[in-house]
Amino acid sequence: xxxxxxxxxxxxxxxxxxxxxxxxxxxxxxxxxxxxxxxxxxxxxxxxxxxxxxxxxxxxxxxxxxxxxxxxxxxxxxxxxxxxxxxxxxxxxxxxxxxxxxxxxxxxxxxxxxxxxxxxxxxxxxxxxxxxxxxxxxxxxxxxxxxxxxxxxxxxxxxxxxxxxxxxxxxxxxxxxxxxxxxxxxxxxxxxxxxxxxxxxxxxxxxxxxxxxxxxxxxxxxxxxxxxxxxxxxxxxxxxxxxxxxxxxxxxxxxxxxxxxxxxxxxxxxxxxxx
Numbered sequence: 001x002x003x004x005x006x007x008x009x010x011x012x013x014x015x016x017x018x019x020x021x022x023x024x025x026x027x028x029x030x031x032x033x034x035x036x037x038x039x040x041x042x043x044x045x046x047x048x049x050x051x052x053x054x055x056x057x058x059x060x061x062x063x064x065x066x067x068x069x070x071x072x073x074x075x076x077x078x079x080x081x082x083x084x085x086x087x088x089x090x091x092x093x094x095x096x097x098x099x100x101x102x103x104x105x106x107x108x109x110x111x112x113x114x115x116x117x118x119x120x121x122x123x124x125x126x127x128x129x130x131x132x133x134x135x136x137x138x139x140x141x142x143x144x145x146x147x148x149x150x151x152x153x154x155x156x157x158x159x160x161x162x163x164x165x166x167x168x169x170x171x172x173x174x175x176x177x178x179x180x181x182x183x184x185x186x187x188x189x190x191x192x193x194x195x196x197x198x199x200x201x202x203x204x205x206x207x208x209x210x211x212x213x214x215x216x217x218x219x220x221x222x223x224x225x226x227x228x229x230x231x232x233x234x235x236x237x238x239x240x241x242x243x244x245x246x247x248x249x250x251x252x253x254x255x256x257x258x259x260x261x262x263x264x265x266x267x268x269x270x271x272x273x274x275x
Contacts, residue, residue, distance in 0.1 A: 186229020
């Protein structure tokens with residue numbers, strides 16, 4: 001494969017182990033911890049999973065991905081933390097590399113999305129140093145060896161744009177013969193006290209659990225909840241509702257303070273499954 005079309009890991013060895021076997025063991029441990037009484041995985045329409053370093057949020061992400069049946073095709077949406085590149089950045093060819101191997105991009109699905117929603121622009125710059133999709137991939141790879149992804153980084157907070165993208169995703173997914181999972185990569189409130197963060201996060205989670213994308217947008221923007229991936233969550237919820245979603249479940253919630261012991265400035269993590 002041409003190296004120009006291979007997206008190399010940006011945060012291996014920092015957010016998660018850079019060694020293949022160490023990564024496999026750590027991610028597998030988080031997935032295994034989360035097997036709830038060996039209940040069968042559910043076929044979900046979408047989910048929300050955190051993207052911090054595994055030491056802080058891996059147990060929450062593992063809980064989500066252990067509970068969901070991971071199909072061969074996933075659309076993974078993330079915020080644009082770096083500020084690089086376009087506001088609606090897609091990659092539609094090549095592959096993403098992690099220490100566990102390469103994940104091909106689903107060119108057919110990406111092409112269909114670009115046709116349905118031409119505002120999506122081909123842009124490697126937005127993805128090159130962005131960690132929020134990358135940290136989900138090892139979990140997805142372990143759960144689905146035939147994984148293909150469509151990566152989309154969102155640098156916009158405009159509700160109308162997010163809603164329109166969600167509707168476009170629903171149109172394209174509805175036309176597929178095989179299932180497609182929408183993964184929204186997001187952490188919750190950032191760098192306030194544990195007590196404040198839990199209150200703020202549960203206001204946002206309440207809207208998510210009622211499948212209310214507009215309500216989520218309003219509560220996040222009006223109550224200064226620094227949920228970095230509210231855009232991806234709004235898109236996923238909009239699409240999921242169009243695709244007939246009837247329920248959302250909070251699989252796990254935690255803050256970084258649960259691990260670090262520092263309750264003064266924490267980041268919140270929510271794992272949600274939408275069916």
